Amino acid sequence: MTITEVSRERYAALEELVRRKDKGRWLVLTHDNPDPDALASAQLLARVLRQALKQAVTVAYGGIIGRAENRELVKGLHLPFSHIRHLSLKKYKHFALVDTQPRSGNNQLPSRVIPDVVIDHHPIRANTQTGPFFDVRPKYGATATIVAEYMLVAGVQPTHALATALVYAIRSETLDFAREHTGPDKAIHDLFFPQANHRLLAHIQSPRLPLNYFGNLHDALENLEAVDSLILSHLGPIDQPDMVPEIADLLLRMEGKTWSLVTGYFGDRLYLSIRTTNTRADAGALMRRIIGHRGKGGGHGMIAGGWIDASKVTAPADRRDLQRKLGLRLVKELKKNPEKLGRVELRTLNPGPSPVPSRPPKPLSPRPSSPDQGEEQR
Incomplete structure (x- = not known):
């Protein structure tokens, strides 16, 4: 494939930056509750730093890896990750953020720390532009695509595990290319698909699901509301934050719906996810307007996420x-009539046989003493 000129230039700048820096260990950090794109991007960048630039690297995340597919990705491919709470930042001299940006509210890098490297595909933030190196391409469907191009420029080959993670990251982030993506996203996917472990890829895409997943799903379906093409569901406490975007993705598949909003409480935060099929939408900006100053939010054109501090909201x-x-x-932002917002009642198409109502026993007829009496009894 043809490597984009931007990637050649940015990798050369990265290489020069690393060579100018003093020797010291790198920490590559994802956003909290990392998705496949963040997980793959972090591991790919770590491989480039180790193999091409001879750096010592630790890869870390904050929050939890909750979604079943993401747990299977890390476990099945044996990807080495550390939780940031187990690390001392004093041991690291250089920092890189992938699939997130400084002071965005969705990563554990302290605000006082200016990262040496930022690679992302979300809209660029002002804080990002103050750092020594950043490569932010909002038109790309996945951050992993950007890092994979660096890998090609550097002449680094991925392991089969990393190729599998890369392929799944691009597929999941672009919804199998139904969401925003570019030519490089498809080209990188097709280039590395033959190197992926297809058996493990199938396991990652269709993992075994815990019982509490179905409990959360049941709660979501019991709390559906809709107005026109918008479907909403508000959950109570959830087992892990990833349940919110997962249900938002699912609800968007409902016939006649082009927008979905799902909210749910995890700890002291209320998590929100917006999804849309509108390719011209700006869901990230919409999310930021809905949340306001009470939390943090952002996203792409068709997907967005965020959270609100709900520590002082305790009563159910x-x-x-x-x-x-x-x-x-959100209803008002989409210029829909709030008065039409109502509950969605799910009906069972095949409820099964109705129970037979109990009847009082019919009294036994006395045996007729003669044919005439018998006729009268009938």
Whole structure:
């Protein structure tokens, strides 16, 4: 494939930056609750730093790896990750952020630390531009595509595990190329697909699901609301934050719906996810307007996520009220009539046989004493 000129220039700049830096260990950090794109991007960048630039690297994340597919990705491919709470940042001299940006509110890099490297495909933030090196391409479907191009420029080959992670990252981030993507996304996917472990890829795409997954799904379906082409669901406490975007993806598949919003509480935060099929939308900007100054949010054109600090909202009624108010904000942003927002009742198409109603026993007829009496009894 043809490597983009931008990637050649940016990798040359990265190489020069690393050579100018003093020797010291690197920490490559993803966003909190990392998705496949963040997981793959971090491992790919670490391989480039180790193999091509001879650096010592640790790869870390914050939050939890919750979604079943993501856990299978890390476990099945034996990808080495550390949780940042187990690390001392004093041991690291250089920092890189992938699939996230400084002070975005979704990573554990302290605000006082200016990262040496930022690679992302979300809209660029002002804080990012103050750092020594950044490569932010909002038109790309996946951050992993950018890092994979660096790998090609550097002449580094991925392991079969990394090729598998890369392929799955691009597929999941672009929804099998149904969401925003570019020519390089497809080209990188097709280039490394033959090197992927297809058996493990199938396991990652269809993992075994825990019982609590179905409990959260049941709660989501029991709390559906809709107005026109918008479908919403507000969950109570959830087992892991990734459940919110997962259900938002699922609800968007509902016939007649082009927007979905799902919210759910995890710890002291209320998590939100927006999805749309509208290729001209700006879901990230929409999310930021809905959240306001109460939390952090962002995203791409068709997907967005965020959170609100709900530590002071403790009463169940107040928590439900907060979710409903956020839903109404989205309704108004999409210029839909809030008065038409109503519950969606799911009906069972095949409820099964109705129970036979019990009847009082019919009294036994006395045996007729003669044919005439028998006729009268009938």
